Amino acid sequence: MLAGAMSERSRPSAVLPGLTVADVERQLEGRAEILAAARRPHAELRKALSGPRWRRALMRHPERVPALVAESRSVEEALERVQRRAELEAWPDDTPVLREARALAAQRERLKRLARRRLDVLTVAPADVSLEEALTRLDALVRQPAASWALKPGEMLVFEDDTWLHLDRIRRPATWKQELSPRMTLAVGTLAALGFLLLLFVPKPMTSWANGFLVTLTLAITASQFLSAGRLRLTSERLIWAPVLGAPQEVRLGSIPPDGFRLEDTMGLRVEGERRLHARSVRRAPEVALLVELHRQPPLRGAARAGVRLDTVAVFPAKLGKRKGFCVLGPQGLSFIPEGKGPQALRAVTGHPSALRHFESDQVLDALRWLPEAEFDACVMRMVEATGGAAWARVDARYVPGPPVWRRIRIEHAGLTLTGRVQWDQEGAAERLLRDWPR
Numbered sequence: 088m089l090a091g092a093m094s095e096r097s098r099p100s101a102v103l104p105g106l107t108v109a110d111v112e113r114q115l116e117g118r119a120e121i122l123a124a125a126r127r128p129h130a131e132l133r134k135a136l137s138g139p140r141w142r143r144a145l146m147r148h149p150e151r152v153p154a155l156v157a158e159s160r161s162v163e164e165a166l167e168r169v170q171r172r173a174e175l176e177a178w179p180d181d182t183p184v185l186r187e188a189r190a191l192a193a194q195r196e197r198l199k200r201l202a203r204r205r206l207d208v209l210t211v212a213p214a215d216v217s218l219e220e221a222l223t224r225l226d227a228l229v230r231q232p233a234a235s236w237a238l239k240p241g242e243m244l245v246f247e248d249d250t251w252l253h254l255d256r257i258r259r260p261a262t263w264k265q266e267l268s269p270r271m272t273l274a275v276g277t278l279a280a281l282g283f284l285l286l287l288f289v290p291k292p293m294t295s296w297a298n299g300f301l302v303t304l305t306l307a308i309t310a311s312q313f314l315s316a317g318r319l320r321l322t323s324e325r326l327i328w329a330p331v332l333g334a335p336q337e338v339r340l341g342s343i344p345p346d347g348f349r350l351e352d353t354m355g356l357r358v359e360g361e362r363r364l365h366a367r368s369v370r371r372a373p374e375v376a377l378l379v380e381l382h383r384q385p386p387l388r389g390a391a392r393a394g395v396r397l398d399t400v401a402v403f404p405a406k407l408g409k410r411k412g413f414c415v416l417g418p419q420g421l422s423f424i425p426e427g428k429g430p431q432a433l434r435a436v437t438g439h440p441s442a443l444r445h446f447e448s449d450q451v452l453d454a455l456r457w458l459p460e461a462e463f464d465a466c467v468m469r470m471v472e473a474t475g476g477a478a479w480a481r482v483d484a485r486y487v488p489g490p491p492v493w494r495r496i497r498i499e500h501a502g503l504t505l506t507g508r509v510q511w512d513q514e515g516a517a518e519r520l521l522r523d524w525p526r
Contacts, residue, residue, distance in 0.1 A: 119169075130194065131151060146198075162195075198218060209225070210359070233526055236320070236327060244320065244373075246320070246378055248319050266475045314365075317368070319376065323382070328365075328366040337418060338361065343379065350372055354369050377443055378454060381437070386458060387457060390458050390466055391457045394459075397463055399516070402415050403496070404449070404507055405496075407423045410423075413452065415452060417464065421479050422477070424476040425474055433446075436470065437475070448470060448474065475501055484499065487526050492508065492509050492517045
């Protein structure tokens with residue numbers, strides 16, 4: 088092999104009369120050696136990233152990515168120099184150093200596509216990312232500490248859900264259909280109908296086999312639904328998903344762009360920030376999506392760090408005349424926001440439109456309780472203006488005493504009447520507030 092290499096380097100060159108291949112390589116001032124040395128590290132990294140355990144392969148050899156990146160500038164310069172001389176001097180395609188350069192360039196392109204594909208598993212990879220940047224980001228992400236389910240110092244819990252495996256479904260079987268995704272509901276319904284038809288029309292010898300098949304299929308679907316379940320947490324800093332099988336995933340709220348999350352059916356949630364998160368069976372996915380939208384940006388971004396929820400107001404369903412909506416009862420007065428205005432209310436708070444739909448203003452109001460009272464009041468007033476609601480000062484209104492607040496609240500102002508009733512968790516706040524209202 089060595090003799091063959093020597094003979095090739097010593098044979099006359101077709102590039103310039105009287106020059107050998109070795110002469111041509113000497114004129115490249117070491118660049119041929121740079122290209123030859125670069126092939127092995129590129130091949131090793133491509134092999135590592137091609138396997139199913141590519142994360143472990145990167146971790147096992149921490150020196151590979153930094154070493155390749157450190158030599159990248161000289162490799163790129165050598166490739167450019169060879170290509171430029173080949174064009175200027177009309178080198179034939181079988182010139183050894185030109186073949187070496189083309190093979191390495193193709194190898195780098197394949198490695199770039201592979202690294203970008205692996206990077207896209209963990210985060211959003213820009214379309215124009217370079218090979219070195221893709222490898223560096225990929226290596227850094229793989230070496231980051233695993234996502235922690237436990238809260239970090241100073242981190243506050245905003246929302247938590249254990250998806251669809253809840254005891255309340257055992258107590259209330261009728262809600263199972265509501266919790267399953269539409270596809271799962273359709274599959275279970277189809278199986279039930281098929282089983283009924285088999286019992287009616289299939290001969291008895293075959294019925295037991297058919298029932299066994301249906302039971303097995305139903306168990307497989309149930310197992311699939313179980314294995315895609317998990318636990319979800321929204322904190323003041325992160326969204327965390329811990330599947331039944333697999334390591335927890337997390338994404339920092341501050342890294343999520345406006346179009347960085349979307350709902351799948353009614354229970355799936357995809358979130359993209361500095362990391363990717365895919366929660367497949369979130370029982371209250373629309374509610375989680377709304378909370379993410381609110382807490383990823385001002386005014387709620389980071390507000391939950393204080394760990395205090397506003398308890399000097401009461402929010403409850405109400406009617407103003409014949410209009411249904413939601414009432415915010417506070418120390419200085421009340422605000423009424425009409426029903427069906429959730430997106431307008433959300434935009435009034437954040438200042439930006441959102442693709443989210445099918446939620447009500449009271450969900451936005453409940454999330455705003457993480458704000459101080461003055462900021463909460465300012466957001467409520469913007470919501471009132473954006474939704475065509477109403478606001479009454481306490482001094483201009485009159486509370487009409489009567490039944491307990493959990494049965495009915497009645498407040499009058501300038502010939503208009505607002506009525507409603509509070510849930511059990513709002514009773515104390517409503518009673519304290521109405522104690523000081525004019526009657």
